[in-house]
Amino acid sequence: MPKMTRLHHRKPAANWLEVTHQMWKLYMALLGFGTALLCFLSAGLSLLLGTSLFSPLMVIGLVAGGGTFAWFVQSLRCPSCRTSLVWAMIRTRSHMSWLVDLANLATCPSCQVALTQRPSARWRAIY
Numbered sequence: 001m002p003k004m005t006r007l008h009h010r011k012p013a014a015n016w017l018e019v020t021h022q023m024w025k026l027y028m029a030l031l032g033f034g035t036a037l038l039c040f041l042s043a044g045l046s047l048l049l050g051t052s053l054f055s056p057l058m059v060i061g062l063v064a065g066g067g068t069f070a071w072f073v074q075s076l077r078c079p080s081c082r083t084s085l086v087w088a089m090i091r092t093r094s095h096m097s098w099l100v101d102l103a104n105l106a107t108c109p110s111c112q113v114a115l116t117q118r119p120s121a122r123w124r125a126i127y
């Protein structure tokens, strides 16, 4: 087996979410979806234990999940053409891979601008 040398090692390109300063939106969405999941699991547990918290936990979970989804779709956009990249990926990719494909985007699927290059001063003004 050939030994890996430094020549074969390439530094990975910067992620577009980091370059466009939108990584926090992905973390917030994961927090919101995690909260919703926790509410649903707690609601199921309360049903098993016979407590009266099932309905409030389900409502909180639905609001947290739905609100997070709506916010995530609206907030994560191409810095150049303002296309909602979450919605673009949901519409065009498999339900199994859209989130991974979204995180690994190199160009905007709408305007084809390179997302991984350093943003211009105009982009910084937007975000």
Ligand SMILES: [Zn+2]
Pocket: 078, 079, 080, 081, 082, 083, 108, 109, 110, 111, 112, 113
């Ligand atoms: Zn675009």
